[in-house]
Amino acid sequence: MSDTVAITLNINGEDHRVSVEARRTLADTIREDCGKTGTHIGCEHGVCGSCTVIIDGEPMRSCLMFAVQADGRKIRTVEGLAKGDELHPLQRAFIDNHGLQCGFCTPGFLMLATAVLEKEPDIADGDLLDALSSNLCRCTGYQNIIKAVRQAAIEMRGPRK
Amino acid sequence: MKPAAFVYHAPRTLEAALALLAEVAPQDGRILAGGQSLVPAMAFRLARPTHLVDINGVAGLDRLVLDGGVLSVGALVRHAAFHKADAKFGALGALLADVVHNIAHYPIRTRGTMCGSLAHADPASEWCLTAVTLGAEMVAHSAKGARRIAAADYFQGIMQTALEPDELLAEVRLPLLPEGAKHGFYEFNRRAGDFAIGMALVTYQVKGGKIAEARVGIGGIEGAPRRIAEAEAALNGQAPGKAAFEAAGQATAAVVDPIEDAQTPAAYRRDLAATVVTRALERAAI
Numbered sequence: 259m260s261d262t263v264a265i266t267l268n269i270n271g272e273d274h275r276v277s278v279e280a281r282r283t284l285a286d287t288i289r290e291d292c293g294k295t296g297t298h299i300g301c302e303h304g305v306c307g308s309c310t311v312i313i314d315g316e317p318m319r320s321c322l323m324f325a326v327q328a329d330g331r332k333i334r335t336v337e338g339l340a341k342g343d344e345l346h347p348l349q350r351a352f353i354d355n356h357g358l359q360c361g362f363c364t365p366g367f368l369m370l371a372t373a374v375l376e377k378e379p380d381i382a383d384g385d386l387l388d389a390l391s392s393n394l395c396r397c398t399g400y401q402n403i404i405k406a407v408r409q410a411a412i413e414m415r416g417p418r419k
Numbered sequence: 420m421k422p423a424a425f426v427y428h429a430p431r432t433l434e435a436a437l438a439l440l441a442e443v444a445p446q447d448g449r450i451l452a453g454g455q456s457l458v459p460a461m462a463f464r465l466a467r468p469t470h471l472v473d474i475n476g477v478a479g480l481d482r483l484v485l486d487g488g489v490l491s492v493g494a495l496v497r498h499a500a501f502h503k504a505d506a507k508f509g510a511l512g513a514l515l516a517d518v519v520h521n522i523a524h525y526p527i528r529t530r531g532t533m534c535g536s537l538a539h540a541d542p543a544s545e546w547c548l549t550a551v552t553l554g555a556e557m558v559a560h561s562a563k564g565a566r567r568i569a570a571a572d573y574f575q576g577i578m579q580t581a582l583e584p585d586e587l588l589a590e591v592r593l594p595l596l597p598e599g600a601k602h603g604f605y606e607f608n609r610r611a612g613d614f615a616i617g618m619a620l621v622t623y624q625v626k627g628g629k630i631a632e633a634r635v636g637i638g639g640i641e642g643a644p645r646r647i648a649e650a651e652a653a654l655n656g657q658a659p660g661k662a663a664f665e666a667a668g669q670a671t672a673a674v675v676d677p678i679e680d681a682q683t684p685a686a687y688r689r690d691l692a693a694t695v696v697t698r699a700l701e702r703a704a705i
């Protein structure tokens with residue numbers, strides 16, 4: 259065993275003090291050491307996007323970051339989207355539009371879309387499609403995911419001033 | 420798979436990073452920037468560095484500034500910094516915004532760096548093609564000092580550059596485009612976000628109805644990106660249009676030495692070279 263490093267991961271506002279090897283990815287640490295298994299791991303090399311989390315407001319592949327690099331930063335995962343029993347508009351839109359089948363890719367898509375829409379509420383449709391092309395889904399054929407995100411985007415923008 | 424064990428360093432200053440690099444480079448110690456190429460290579464165990472010098476906390480490396488007629492891009496400037504064309508950078512800002520959307524995917528662009536792409540030197544890297552076509556200059560620092568390397572001398576082959584193992588690419592300097600310069604980029608691949616099978620970046624000016632100062636760069640076709648003098652000669656002095664653009668494409672296909680892989684034979688890339696050059700020129704003309 260090589261040496262471990264003591265770090266604090268702030269996930270959805272809650273501090274997790276863990277001790278990890280430097281080579282441990284953020285994705286593995288979130289799941290195995292912090293017990294937040296909503297973040298999924300598909301490929302472990304940056305291609306599928308199922309591990310997408312939001313770090314200090316930016317969507318990132320958590321399999322391509324080491325946990326030591328996230329020490330002290332604000333991480334958001336799918337577990338933090340709903341407020342108690344109330345689902346996030348994106349979560350509801352995915353249900354309404356049949357935006358998931360097996361659900362494996364869903365946490366990654368939700369975090370990707372959340373970050374993109376929070377950063378850019380008025381994002382042009384072409385840019386939204388470009389962003390959504392980041393992640394892979396083996397089930398839905400993408401059209402219902404796109405529909406869901408477009409619907410949630412309207413709701414998240416709120417009534418026009 | 421999981422990366423092999425390494426010792427992690429997180430220096431806060433450039434001096435500290437360079438001192439560490441001088442010490443660990445002889446044992447395959449490496450810089451960790453965005454990690455978007457290095458970490459996948461480590462997961463596959465294609466790379467097994469013994470030490471990583473993480474530069475993400477190094478002060479001052481995130482500078483993106485105009486310096487006279489040059490855009491200076493620091494080692495921590497992420498791809499995503501170029502998503503929206505910055506009017507301050509003139510036509511260069513528009514060119515970078517056109518190109519950046521072809522690099523990987525949004526969450527990779529929020530993390531990966533332009534300098535990391537130039538250090539990694541994948542033959543199909545969009546930023547490497549951009550650096551060569553525009554005639555960028557790389558500023559490499561080591562504990563021994565700093566030096567500047569012209570793009571034409573910098574790229575040496577598939578994932579090979581003029582950088583020494585103990586050198587950190589602190590900055591890339593991109594010359595601004597002249598007033599009124601046109602640019603066009605065209606990339607061919609099978610899926611959005613994939614590495615290019617072939618791509619071209621062109622810039623030129625129109626003076627008295629004729630093309631002048633044409634630059635034609637290709638990437639993904641050969642082991643490293645380069646400018647094609649024969650294509651540029653086919654353009655300069657001609658009226659912009661179908662005939663000149665196709666001639667430039669043909670001139671490119673005639674001189675390239677294409678790489679081959681399991682999916683794509685060399686002959687295919689040679690044909691593709693003509694197509695991407697012609698289409699990039701057509702885009703520039705719009």
Ligand SMILES: Cc1cc2nc3c(=O)[nH]c(=O)nc-3n(C[C@H](O)[C@H](O)[C@H](O)COP(=O)(O)OP(=O)(O)OC[C@H]3O[C@@H](n4cnc5c(N)ncnc54)[C@H](O)[C@@H]3O)c2cc1C
Binds near residue numbers: 534
């Ligand atoms: C799914 C996927 C798709 C991708 N598609 C594309 C694509 O289409 N086009 C493309 O160009 N790229 C693509 N990439 C790669 C991405 O652009 C990387 O960000 C980039 O190649 C490397 O930058 P980085 O900052 O992430 O470097 P890292 O991964 O941190 O480092 C890469 C290498 O460069 C060295 N290095 C990094 N910074 C410096 C420096 N300042 N000085 C000296 N050495 C340094 C490291 O030691 C390492 O050897 C893709 C990546 C993924 C995961």
Ligand code: FES
Binds near residue numbers: 303304322
């Ligand atoms: S598990 Fe991270 S991108 Fe696939």
Ligand code: FES
Binds near residue numbers: 357360362396
């Ligand atoms: S719903 Fe099954 S992978 Fe997307």
